[in-house]
Amino acid sequence: MSNRVINLLVPIISIIIGLIVGALVMLVSGYDPVEGYSALWTGIFGDSYTIGNTIRQITPYILAGLAVAFAFRTGLFNIGVEGQLIIGWLAAAWVGYAIELPKVIHIPLALIAAAAAGAFWAFIAGFLKAKFKVHEVIVTIMLNYTALYIANAIIRNLTDGGFKTERIHESASLRSDFLRDITDNSSLHYGIIIALLMVALMWFILEKTTRGYELKAVGFNQNAADYAGMSVNKNIILAMTISGMFAGLGGAMEALGTFQNASIKAGFTGIGFDGIAVALLGANTPLGVIFGASLFGSLKYGSLNMPNAAGIPEEIVSIIIALIIFFVASGYIIRVGLQKLSKKKEGQ
Amino acid sequence: MKKRKFGLVLTSVLAASAILGACGSKDEEKPAKENDGATSDAGSSEEAFTVAMVTDVGGVDDKSFNQSAWEGIKQFGTDNGLTEKEGFDYLQSKSDADYESNLTALVRRDFNLVFGVGFMMMDAVEAVSADNPDSHFALIDAEVKADNVVSILFKxxxxxxxxxxxxxxxxxxxxxxxxxxxxxxxxxxxxxxxxxxxxxxxxxxxxxxxxxxxxxxxxxxxxxxxxxxxxxxxxxxxxxxxxxxxxxxxxxxxxxxxxxxxxxxxxxxxxxxxxxxxxxxxxxxxxxxxxGVNTAVVDISTKAKDGEFPGGQTLVYGLAEDGVKLADSRxxxxxxxxxxxxxxxxxxxxxxxxxxxxxxx
CATH class of the missing domain: 3.40.50.2300 (Response regulator)
Structure with missing residues (x-):
């Protein structure tokens, strides 16, 4: 069997196996898998409303996935996407409501603010790694908590003990009446275009610039890169900063698109952590991230419809979704299995 | 070689569809049953007043106000001979982003009154009630000023x-x-x-x-x-x-x-x-x-059922209304x-x- 066929078969088979095991779970717990999966399907693609909301859900996942993937390519494990996203969210919301500007300036400004805030948050980890060899995993995990509680404290201060910031001005909003009209009042917003632009940007940086080549070289082998005259430390800081920029933009999607404000959070949003899985599913490539984010976002949003339309309890739904993702992620096992099979056949 | 491989894949796909097919046939009655429910629902929609709620991220088993609200909904449901799912139901939210979708989902299932439980649902109730001016909503622990929303606060x-x-x-x-x-x-x-x-x-x-x-x-x-x-x-x-x-x-x-x-x-x-x-x-x-979230839920549902939906109002439940009190200290x-x-x-x-x-x- 050629590699091409295997490459095609692996994701398809993994999804099918995931669906089958999920179906078994539903059967064992006494629910109808057909009903369950059709609820999942209509929850994702049922009508323009659900499609709109599915895309809205995918948007921040793309950016979170890009953030993780970009750092990965330089050999860095950015666990701090969650924190960078929260800081970006706050920055975008603040620019959104505190300043009044025409739309053409306001939206870019809010986006830049979010990107800069996220970048700064990741820069801290990159700087510490480069200068003092502090492991970025520890720093970024801890910076998640600092981000969460600092954002909460700032929101409280900005609003005199309130729970959420004012709503952002219309001029900073990524929502549009047009998108609402064609998707039957869903919360779809223009953020998806920004997310896709960022996918292109990441591809461009990595594949078409010298800097991107250096970043990748550092990721492959730091010593070799160093020997070749590249500054490893500089590239580590740069990779983290760009990674944080993507994460910050992910937060801007929530601030300017979905929620139109920033509110005090009792816990993490989870988008940043899911971003790790999205990046891994997508093999850390820009296009792969789109695939991973689409899978994650659709399952996450579509699964809301399973308790609604099929009466399957929340907990079972979470198990099924986790199983599907598990099997998609363990594509390697299937690949090895397929290769073994073809070898055996050839041996006969 | 290739053909045989393909055959294997085909078999596994067939096996999968067989399994799925089996489930399908086994449960064929179920959709039919549901249809029955739907038609009888539609037939009795004039009399049967249906209620549903969306929890915040705490979930329906939080031993606190979400659970209390659900108990109120269940009580209203049983008192009025409604069946769960068709007559009364709840949806849980896993994140803040789910509030709007869940509220909209319940509105689309034509529940007569939809409760949003918790302070954090305020924006979502505001948005969804504006998009669905003909549906009725109740919001617990926060205020939304709209003709089709009743806000419930506690002292x-x-x-x-x-x-x-x-x-x-x-x-x-x-x-x-x-x-x-x-x-x-x-x-x-x-x-x-x-x-x-x-x-x-x-x-x-x-x-x-x-x-x-x-x-x-x-x-x-x-x-x-x-x-x-x-x-x-x-x-x-x-x-x-x-x-x-x-x-x-x-x-x-x-x-x-x-x-x-x-x-x-x-x-x-x-x-x-x-x-x-x-x-x-x-x-x-x-x-x-x-x-007394449960008492308030039953109270509002009953009022709405009797055609006295207090839309646009903010109802405040305090000691005088028996909305808050101390439990038996035993x-x-x-x-x-x-x-x-x-x-x-x-x-x-x-x-x-x-x-x-x-x-x-």
Missing amino acids: EQEGAFLAGVAAAKTSKTGKIGFVGGVNIPVINRFHAGFVAGAKAVNPDIEIQVKYTEAFDKADLGKITANGMYSSGVDVIFHAAGATGNGVFSEAKERKKQDPNANVWVIGVDADQYEEGKVDDKTNVTLTSMLK GAIPADVQAVIDEYKEKIASGEIVVPEKVEE
Whole structure:
């Protein structure tokens, strides 16, 4: 069997196996898998409303996935996407409501603010790694908590003990009446275009610039890169900063698109952590991230419809979704299995 | 070679479809049944008044107001002979982003009245009610000004005032504690009432206050309670959802180590007597401040069913309306203290005492 066929078969088979095991779970717990999966399907693609909301859900996942993937390519494990996203969210919301500007300036400004805030948050980890060899995993995990509680404290201060910031001005909003009209009042917003632009940007940086080549070289082998005259430390800081920029933009999607404000959070949003899985599913490539984010976002949003339309309890739904993702992620096992099979056949 | 491989794949796909097909045929009656339900629903839609709710991220089994609201919905459902799913239902939200989708999903299933439970649902209820002007909504713990929304607020401060009286009267060290969840207006009302009540009976009392900034972290509650009890606090009132479970476990541990230890917890939202059980004889729950979300849900649903939906209004449930009260202490509060509590209760209910909503600095 050629590699091409295997490459095609692996994701398809993994999804099918995931669906089958999920179906078994539903059967064992006494629910109808057909009903369950059709609820999942209509929850994702049922009508323009659900499609709109599915895309809205995918948007921040793309950016979170890009953030993780970009750092990965330089050999860095950015666990701090969650924190960078929260800081970006706050920055975008603040620019959104505190300043009044025409739309053409306001939206870019809010986006830049979010990107800069996220970048700064990741820069801290990159700087510490480069200068003092502090492991970025520890720093970024801890910076998640600092981000969460600092954002909460700032929101409280900005609003005199309130729970959420004012709503952002219309001029900073990524929502549009047009998108609402064609998707039957869903919360779809223009953020998806920004997310896709960022996918292109990441591809461009990595594949078409010298800097991107250096970043990748550092990721492959730091010593070799160093020997070749590249500054490893500089590239580590740069990779983290760009990674944080993507994460910050992910937060801007929530601030300017979905929620139109920033509110005090009792816990993490989870988008940043899911971003790790999205990046891994997508093999850390820009296009792969789109695939991973689409899978994650659709399952996450579509699964809301399973308790609604099929009466399957929340907990079972979470198990099924986790199983599907598990099997998609363990594509390697299937690949090895397929290769073994073809070898055996050839041996006969 | 290739063909055989393909054959294998084909078989596995076939096997899969066979399994799925099997499930399909087995459950063929089910959709039919559902259709029946739908048609009978449609047929009786004039009479059958249906209700549903969306929980916030706490989930329907939070032992607190989401659960209480669901109990109210269930009670209304059973009282009116409705079936679950068609007549009454709930959807859980996993993140803030799910509120709007869940509310919209219930509206599309044509429920006559949809409840949004919790302060955090405010924006979502506002948005969805504007998009669906013909549907009716009720929002608990927050206010939305719209003709098709009724807002339900509680005077938590009044119930918490009584909890403060009970705590101050029970304390032997003159130190009591308040453990709050997130620092938001709802929890501030508990806080303010508790402080006012305690100061009313003992102006010199020392009150330690700590917001844990989470409703779901029992470990934080436990650490906080440990610090408070260690510094001499003997009664803690928590308004922190599942975080408060940690307060209970800390108190129980102390009671287990030293049966004579004077440690008490005042529960919140629901009667948390069970939470405070050390063994058959000992219990650390002094009382609980009940928040009658269930009563309010039944009340609003009944009004709406009778065609008296109080749209655009904000209904406030306090001591006078029986919306908040203290739970049965099962003997933990002595009769003389209970008498003082009852006295204050009447004064508040009659309006003689107005309990502040915000903590006076």
